[in-house]
Amino acid sequence: MVDTQVDWMGAIRARHSVRSYTARPIEKEKVAALQAQIDRCNREGGLHIQLVTEEPKAFDGMMAHYGKFSGVRNYLALIGPKGESLEEKLGYYGEQLVLYAQALGLNTCWVALTFSKGKVPAAIDKGEKLVCVITLGYGEGQGTAHKSKAAGAVSETTGDVPEWFRRGMEAAMLAPTAVNQQKYLIELKGDRLSARATGGFYAKVDLGIVKYHFEVGAGIGHDRWTTSE
Secondary structure, eight states: OOTTTHHHHHHHHHHOBOOOOOOOOOOOHHHHHHHHHHHHHHHHHTOEEEESSOOOGGGGGGHHHHOOOOOEEEEEEEEESSTHHHHHHHHHHHHHHHHHHTTTTEEEEEEEEOOOGGGOOOOOOTTEEEEEEEEEBSSSSSOOOOOOOOOGEEEEEEESSOOOHHHHHHHHTOOGGGGGOOOOEEEETEEEEEEEEEEETTTHHHHHHHHHHHHHHHHHGGGOEEEEE
16 A cells, blocks of 8 residues: 555655654644544554553653663554464554655654553553554654665575665665564565565564555555565
């Protein structure tokens, strides 16, 4: 799902992780726009992602301080039905919301462990799981770009490399991954396009993030992938 009303590639290039936020509240119209996008992602992905606003308790403990977070009062709780594909789905749709927030002028950060799960006031239905959260708000800064591996380290191709694949890899390599590990491999063999995680911390979430970035850069849909691991 690529919304042509948003400059997704511009958001990819502009967005960096931000851990410190000002007290400025998110405007009602932006909250409404975010909620509409969340609803859309939940319908499409069969997920239960929830927006939490003006709630600081999940980030007021020692874990948040260890993670160098400050001023966090708004976040997305990434929730969905337990299953093999859940983490990848949450990465895929969560990153859509990250980039949408960037287009709205907001800053974000993916958070896997350094928050208090028990203090997140989200509705987690039977059979569902809270995997991670994404902080939201107006950052004290805009963050900095992360170092990236060479394209050849995270992709394999046979034959001539088409321009759409090059564009996809450019976007994929700008994707945020846990501790910047970039543990994924995107392959193009003939007309078969695939992507898989290669191990590491929260690698399936990362894979979903990376696949969405690739789709934006390459200009393809989610159904273009021939395999998903």
